[in-house]
Amino acid sequence: ILDVEKVSEIAHEHGIPLLIDSTFTTPYLCKPFDLGADIVFHSATKFLSGHGVVIGGLLVDGGKFDWIRSGKFPTLTEPYDGFHGLNFAEEFGPAAYITRARKEGARDFGACMSATTAFYVLQGLETLPLRMEKHVSNTRKIVEFLTSHSAVDWVSYPELPEHPDYELTKRQLPKGAGAVFAFGVKGGRQAGHQLISKLKLFSHLANVGDAKSLVIHPASTTHHRMDAQALEAAGISEGLVRLSVGLEDPDDLISDLNAGLKASQRNL
Ligand SMILES: Cc1ncc(COP(=O)(O)O)c(C=O)c1O
Structure with a gap:
């Protein structure tokens, strides 16, 4: 932050x-x-339009x-x-x-900008406060779930007291620290791959800020050509998974993540 x-x-x-x-x-x-x-x-591709249907x-x-x-x-x-x-x-x-x-x-x-794109952005803006409230409340529930899961090594969300920017976040982002954050799954690259392969509700996409929840595991997708050392140098551990939490029922999202985390630990 x-x-x-x-x-x-x-x-x-x-x-x-x-x-x-x-x-x-x-x-x-x-x-x-x-x-x-x-x-x-x-x-505006992200939260402002909010539905992952435009680029702007x-x-x-x-x-x-x-x-x-x-x-x-x-x-x-x-x-x-x-x-x-x-x-x-x-x-x-x-x-x-x-x-x-x-x-x-x-x-x-x-x-x-095309007229259709501008329309989608303006339409999205009308529900921005409602969506952001829900993005944040869903995220908080998921963060809480992940921090106590045995297959999770660490969770990096600035509302957590152990985060180095915790005090600054409370001051600067009193309404919430957003809906995009990362966590580390135990078991590195293979576990991360098994996790995202199992998820059903989270779409496997590099975008963020969609009404739908999104997940990406850089070590097996966007950054798969980099070895562990190169990833580490870029600040990405092999087990790092990024979530962009959407507007679905948080219990459904947690249940999906729970199934994914269970699958992540198989045959390691
Ligand atoms: C923080 C941030 N800013 C800007 C951009 C660029 O957005 P666009 O793809 O709409 O050009 C991105 C895209 O991922 C982003 O994550």
């Missing part, structure tokens, strides 16, 4: 804006502008960062060759960055 207040103070002492990826918390759990962030971005994102400028005073961003504060000599700060003031991001992005990459 990033201490946004502290990092924003350090950034501002050095004339640097702080950009925060708030995808996992959404504006429901955290408002980074209130903590000193200058620009916030989200993958957004960039929000708090409008407070003084690009001219910072003096570190000449392509915003001096005539910019990439945009016919336009001086974005002179022309748009505090909106220099967001204007350039939008104009240059649209011009060079042709980024334009």
Whole structure:
């Protein structure tokens, strides 16, 4: 968990804006502008739209960062060759960055959201608070279940007192620490593989923030080419399993995980 207040103070002492990826918390759990962030971005593919049916994102400028005073961003504060000599700060003031991001992005990459995608994101936003409450309450129940399971080595969720960011989380994320977290299954790579092969309710997918619960075991899927040493160096143990907890009945999710954990320990 990033201490946004502290990092924003350090950034501002050095004339640097702080950009925060708030995808996992959404504006429901955290408002980074209130903590000193200058620009916030989200993958709307995840919780904002909430149903795993779109790809989209957004960039929000708090409008407070003084690009001219910072003096570190000449392509915003001096005539910019990439945009016919336009001086974005002179022309748009505090909106220099967001204007350039939008104009240059649209011009060079042709980024334009389809109407259907925009509709899904807006539709999802209407239920964001209800969904986030349920994502968090389901997650808490699953974390509690996993922490006392004999096939589980460790659980990393910042609401657990043993997590190094526990105090910060209580302060910064009082409504909950979200629905994406990792745990370690005993028995490493083989156990992780056996676990995800057994799960029925959890979809085996690399996405997060869907209404459906999702699971991934990097050592046997996305990172299967890496040996134990390379995984360790990347901070991923062989037994690490990531969950994105959805909106299903928590008892059903726990029962699915229980069956998976039992299967994970066979023939080790
Ligand atoms: C935290 C976070 N930010 C941004 C992205 C990028 O999202 P997208 O796939 O919508 O471009 C992801 C994707 O996994 C993510 O997990």
